[in-house]
Amino acid sequence: MKLKNKYQKFSKISEQKFREIIRCFALDLTASDTAKMTGISVRSINPIFLKIRHRIAALCEQSSPLSGVVELDESYFGARRIRGKRGRGASGKTIVFGILKRNGVVYTEIVPDASKASLIKVIRGHISADSEINTDGWKAYDGLVDMGYEKHYRVHHGSNEFARGKQHINGIESFWSYAKGRLAKFHGISKEMFYLHLKETEFRFNHRHEDLGKILMKMLRNNPI
Known part of the structure; x- marks a missing residue:
């Protein structure tokens, strides 16, 4: 009935x-x-x-392109990543690129790798050119200024630098912590379902x-x- x-x-x-x-x-x-x-x-x-x-x-x-002060970072979901490995070294991992508007919303996208070509494609589609961009020292972010993103600031985690005044990526790193903690309760998510759970996590964070x-x-x- x-x-x-x-x-x-x-x-x-x-x-x-x-x-x-x-x-x-x-x-x-x-x-x-x-x-x-x-x-x-x-x-x-x-x-x-x-x-x-x-x-x-x-x-x-x-979602519309993000502007203002934004933080960029990639994170690796799945089996434990080999320490120090990034990009091609993240075999078997699902790589997610995140863009966070400081004190605002986050946008996530699954990427094939952490190469410059993969990340720049997302950046161009989702960040306004007049934004202030904060990243770590990963080489994929080289050349953002030459592409028209004139306000690009970096912190070099490899040199134990995690903040320089207002330049940091603490916000997006907090989101990664929230996302991994939330997804862990499912005790494993298939690759086919991971996208939906990732977007749900993004949605919950943005409407927290x-x-x-x-x-x-x-x-x-x-x-x-």
């Missing part, structure tokens, strides 16, 4: 029960915990969570000071899954 539900098309779940599911998702509960809380089977919860994650990812990809449940309900009212 199909029930009236403004959040889900052709739903067999009541609108009230569906709101409970959304609230559980907003609280970052797993599908198993949500099933226990709502009395709805995990088999029914999983496809709902998957559709919500697809919507969130699509919303994140619509807001009521995520209300945001999700509004999103699904406007465009039911």
